[in-house]
Amino acid sequence: MTERSATSSEASALVIAAGDKAGMEGIDRTKIDEIILRESGDSAYMKQQRKRDQSVNEKIDQMRVKLEEKDRASSNWRRSIESELEPELRRLMASRKRRSTCVVVDMDMFYFACEALTRPELKDKPACVGGGMILTSNYCARKFGVRSAMAGWIGDKLVSELSAGKERLIHVPSNFHLYTEKSLQVRHVLAQYDPGLKAYSLDEAYLDLGPYVALSLKGFTHEQIQNELKKANEVSDDDADHLVVELEDEAHGLLGDESLDAFPQSVAIEATASIVRKMREQVCEATGGLTCSAGVANNFMLAKIASDRNKPDGQCVVGPFHEDVLNFLHPLPTRKVPGIGRVTEKTLHAFGIATVEDLYTNRALVNFLFKPATGGFLLRASVGCTCSHESNEGNSGGRKGISRERTFQSGRPWTEVNTRLEDIARKLSDDMSIKNLWAQTTTVKVKLDTFDVLSRSKTVKGMYLQKPEDLAKLASEMLHDLKKEHKGTSFSVRLLGVRCSNFQGEEQRLDSTQTSIQKFLTTNNESNEKSLSNNVSSANTPPCPAPRRVPPKKETPRMDSIQPPSPHMIQVCCPMCQQPIEGGNDNVVLNRHIDSCLNSSTVRAAVKEESVAARQSKKPRLTDFFGKK
């Protein structure tokens, strides 16, 4: 009730990072929570968390009121909603895939495991990657409640207190070069099983093993299968549309789901499980000892959940039948479902919904309480018929926005804050120029001392922005507005961010089609002028200078903006982000660019882009994994 009386149980609801997702079952959470609360309960961060918790509570109260009203007005409304949902449920069931060939591969404590390769002595001591913020902890540290996204100093406290001073948490600084290298090794193996795999992050990949399993059951060797898969994948990457359609049908006949129909369910399942086992062994070999876990199911949501089940170094197969799916899914707490986070879990809990089965039995209530998008998502989740909604679908492969943000010491003089904003705008401009993005909308984000987050955005009509000056000017104006309009205290800034979105259509991009690593390696190293990454944007010749009137959408780019692939002016592409690098002939520029790509999220985004691009021409066998909408 009172502001200060944050009891442990109250806190563990939302404020304290509970043992929710992985690996922390069966540890003494009471003690851990107590320490975390004692150490950080008064911090601005925790105060903000409590504030958020409070607003969630208010929202829940409003929902309660809404429910009470409904109950007063009618006694039988649940029944009628249930029958309304009936057709949708039937549709979902009917569209369920009949084979479990979706695989999610998740590396075990990836960053830490990479570091432990060269420092095996870290394995049996509590250790983590990351200093101020913990990125990954090993299982030893997890026993003490140390987990990713935790502040480093809290991790220290937990370990030293819970070990009675006998142990210290070891921090290893992060090395994204290493993780990227290892991630590429992993993907190289996985691509042998599905060349069209999707990599969501450095440590997680989604595969469809349908074609591989089918060919394997037909007696093909690993090498033969690879050839077939490669052929099929190249086909769907081909631009010649008519050719794609024709050949896809052929490939579909050979590789599609129905080619598995010839085999009994149990045979296919066994084959898939053993292929996944082999694949995981191969990952371990190729990386010099990194282990991974895998989940297998008939859609990616279930596969994702399953990948967590037997972690570390384990796998879990969920059969495709209704009973298989529900036996696996229904006992789980709702939080296990990707897309259900802390807030949704707490909200559901407030209405007596703790497990996925509750979600199903209370589907009428859920449908009534939540907005259509969320309600629909929860309904699909309750019967295991959706993949996590963040695994995008039909988004034409293009990114929606790009941003940069940085945390720094708060309470700096206003002029310095402004300088920071300009730096960030300049970095963002560089990123955009590398990716050749031009945006109509700019958003500035401010996090205050209090951890309150404010944002302001502006879209300019008929104009596309990229230049650092333009971004900085807009962002700066908005920041000043925010400061001016901010009621209350101090406006002491701890984080600044700039985001651009609403991009110019992709079609008028000048696109050198060179994207492969081979091209990167074989490009000439003749250096032309060009300088450092800060100058990239000015060195770059934009498709249209900004700010300026937009050319009509159909207009082709000005010829002088296109760099013809003359022998000594070949576009160099980054092996990570696959984007052409202006001035990339210069090794300094190149290395700086690659460094910037090694920023984790940039890589993540790039990896994603690449795999999305690989799938751009849709393969029929994939459509119903992400189907819905």
Added chain:
DNA sequence: ATACATACC
């Protein structure tokens, strides 16, 4: 369209 909240790794 804009602001803010939730989620993911």
Added chain:
DNA sequence: TACTGGTATGTAT
């Protein structure tokens, strides 16, 4: 002392 960064999407207004 001390609690990230980047992206997408949903909801409210």
